[in-house]
Amino acid sequence: MSALDDLLTCLRFPSVSTDPKHRGDVRACADWLLAKLRSLGLDAALHETPGHPVLLARNVHRPGRRTVLLYGHYDVQPPEPLGEWKSPPFEPVVRDGRIYARGATDNKGQLMAHVAGLEATLAAHGDLPVNLTILFEGEEEIGSPNLRPFLEAHRDELACDIVAISDTGMVAAGVGTFTYGLRGIACLEVRVHGPSIDLHSGIFGGTVANPATVAARLAASLHDAEGRVAIPGFYDSVRPLQEWERAAWAELGDGETETLELTGSPALFGEPGFNERERRWARPTAEVNGIGGGWQGAGSKTVIPREAFVKISFRLVPDQDPAAILDLAEQHLRSQAPAGVRLEIVRGHTGSAYLTDPQSHLGQAACRALEKTFGGRVALIREGGSIPIVQDFKQVLGADTLLLGLALPDCQAHAPNENFPVASFEAGIRLNQELLRELAS
Amino acid sequence: MSALDDLLTCLRFPSVSTDPKHRGDVRACADWLLAKLRSLGLDAALHETPGHPVLLARNVHRPGRRTVLLYGHYDVQPPEPLGEWKSPPFEPVVRDGRIYARGATDNKGQLMAHVAGLEATLAAHGDLPVNLTILFEGEEEIGSPNLRPFLEAHRDELACDIVAISDTGMVAAGVGTFTYGLRGIACLEVRVHGPSIDLHSGIFGGTVANPATVAARLAASLHDAEGRVAIPGFYDSVRPLQEWERAAWAELGDGETETLELTGSPALFGEPGFNERERRWARPTAEVNGIGGGWQGAGSKTVIPREAFVKISFRLVPDQDPAAILDLAEQHLRSQAPAGVRLEIVRGHTGSAYLTDPQSHLGQAACRALEKTFGGRVALIREGGSIPIVQDFKQVLGADTLLLGLALPDCQAHAPNENFPVASFEAGIRLNQELLRELAS
Secondary structure, eight states: OOHHHHHHHHHTSOOBTTOGGGHHHHHHHHHHHHHHHHHTTOEEEEEOOSSSOEEEEEOOOOTTSOEEEEEEEOOBOOOOOGGGOSSOTTSOEEETTEEESTTTTTTHHHHHHHHHHHHHHHHHHSSOSSEEEEEEESOGGGTOTTHHHHHHHTTTTTOOSEEEEOOSBOSSTTOOEEEEEEOEEEEEEEEEEOSSSOEETTTSTTTBOOHHHHHHHHHHTTBOTTSOBOSTTTTTTOOOOOHHHHHHHHTTOOOHHHHHHHHOOSSBOOOTTSOHHHHHHTSOEEEEEEEEEEOOSSSOOOEEOSEEEEEEEEEEOTTOOHHHHHHHHHHHHHHHOOTTOEEEEEEEEEEOOEEOOTTSHHHHHHHHHHHHHHOSOOEEEEESSOOHHHHHIIIIIOOEEEEOOOBOGGGOTTSTTOEEEHHHHHHHHHHHHHHHHHHHO | OOHHHHHHHHHTSOOBTTOGGGHHHHHHHHHHHHHHHHHTTOEEEEEOOSSSOEEEEEOOOOTTSOEEEEEEEOOBOOOOOGGGOSSOTTSOEEETTEEESTTTTTTHHHHHHHHHHHHHHHHHHSSOSSEEEEEEESOGGGTOTTHHHHHHHTTTTTOOSEEEEOOSBOSSTTOOEEEEEEOEEEEEEEEEEOSSSOEETTTSTTTBOOHHHHHHHHHHTTBOTTSOBOSTTTTTTOOOOOHHHHHHHHTTOOOHHHHHHHHOOSSBOOOTTSOHHHHHHTSOEEEEEEEEEEOOSSSOOOEEOSEEEEEEEEEEOTTOOHHHHHHHHHHHHHHHOOTTOEEEEEEEEEEOOEEOOTTSHHHHHHHHHHHHHHOSOOEEEEESSOOHHHHHIIIIIOOOEEEOOOBOGGGOTTSTTOEEEHHHHHHHHHHHHHHHHHHHO
16 A cells, blocks of 8 residues: 555545544544554554544654654544535545645645655664654644643653654745744733613713724724834844844745735735734734624614624744733733723733744754755745644643644645645655654764 | 593504514504594594505694694504513503503603693694694604605695604603704714635734724724814814803703713713713714624634724714715725725715704794793703604705603613603693694794
């Protein structure tokens, strides 16, 4: 059975972690992976959690070798809307050099490339050049609710020198990409309470503060007119971009056109003094993720609503402290509220930004593996999103993570017609072999 | 049968105009009123509309007499929530000097007081001192959708010197109240379009304009921090409050406490330089009646929404022109939008403010009738809401309206336990007789 056949088999499991009716399918996928890893001679077992199982596997760990933890996830996003798929999401097909199926890119294609790389190395050498621990979970798409407790419970067993994950993106096809930084996050919701009932805006308009107006004023107070975050102190602890980063990112060419295409926005907009990539990858933001109050239906209803809300998230960069940022935000928001309303501020989840040094010994090993796999120069990038598990690995296991992703912007992760180029799959197989070799040294 | 018995009978019809299942009840109420007016010797008929019927009635009109159009409505608001009523909404009872039922105040109590006044005059004198046309409609609570076409179709038949309506409020029990002004209205909705899809706020946050943020900025730009409307030119055509108005309203005592109680707001808030009554009755406003965009559910979803909206209404005063105000608003809003969004501005309904002169000949006649009915001084007030039918009477029939309402703040119009004091009903019967007498001269 070829590596591609294995991937196609893996893709046939509708392992949709969020959907209770697919619970058995998630388990079946885990069982199949368990059997696959055992067939390679690895010591593998499923570990129950309150949700879907964690699959652990390892070769025989020998003293004096570097220990690598390889992470991936075998669960997938729901496939809906089904009508937009050109072929059924759980009947994988290869068309024009791409594998089409839910999970093709995220994350089964990248996960199975690692498995196939291990299989090749084991077939050729009978062992791996490092002590390897595999951790494949089935709950990444629902926020990994049971992963951190699992890491804490298996801290010794999972001890490692470095974590490797292929679940991020490449800047372009064929360009080896090392993501060495991620933004953090801090969420809060402001609920604005005003009158005790919805009021007639004719009878009472002009005499009391309108919670919808106040919610809007609070949301608007987050930025100045040019797009800078206007919360006093917000930027104080931001670590400046290094010159080498700005230079390396400038070499990646025009990111603006791609962002305009991907977003469909009429124009770019953001913090002055930084280009599009710098704003996405290395500058903190404040975003209104939701705002609501008053009449939501068609037409008009002339009401002064009794309450309104704003849901805000901040993307953070080194060395911003999430709790300190929420303190500043709360202080700022409270200072903006007029008489006649009461603010209720509810804090949400937080996570620090992540940054590893690509010039470190293991960072350089990863770069060499990417160079050997793809040829040419390695793109050193950060990403704008947050990957909480990377923080978990750092905090629980004390290990940095090498994010060596293979997703391309047009792979449609989380969307209909998700796909993964066969060439990317094959590159992933080579990358696994080069990586373990380089990490061994 | 006494006047009170007639009112109780009228209140037993569940003439809920908005509810198709009460269509027959609305018709039955109209039929009962038709029979009642005919029993007084008036020439009465029901006129069909696309909705509920209009009831017209008249005495014999004689040349040389003043013609008065008396307007009222026999439909009522839905009674829900039923659980909060102390007695069933359509089983009227008198408790502690108040009649409890849906429609007791709005508008059957006030309408039947007029009918009883006419009955008394006709019984005593065999005719009325004026040419009277009665127009009772059954669609006021659903916005009178068929009234204006009806007025236009019956323009000659409805020609009159003055309109009288009892469907507004009194400043306090026992204080005759003449509402000589109403605010106008102009509505618009702004739809903010940004990216073509909802975006991940981690991946793209910082690079594109967020429609929810823009919607908030637009809404916030409507006012300065102290509560003045900040649209350039908004106040330019506002007719200043007259000194006699400010003085007359100041004599009404403290309106602030009542407004705080009625609204439940923690504090008053509004345009500096004007007191609470002045702001409600004679100053224009901008209110956000609805705002929405992005995640509306519990918790957080870190999305940059593709679109957001703000629904805005302006309350207008003489001599603001609704269309000109919407022009100013649109110009202002467009000037506030950053690059990266497209604004769609949809105009809604408009209506001019209304102002009649209480010092006019017929205004003074109304004041004398109120004085004779209630004793003491008449309260000359405006109201903050808009009553489109008053504009319709002005525009179609060319007639001013005397708003001589009998509702008290605690009559619970539109709410559970709606009630009308028996004393107010009896005062309304006297008021009808005094009014027609005074208007005759």
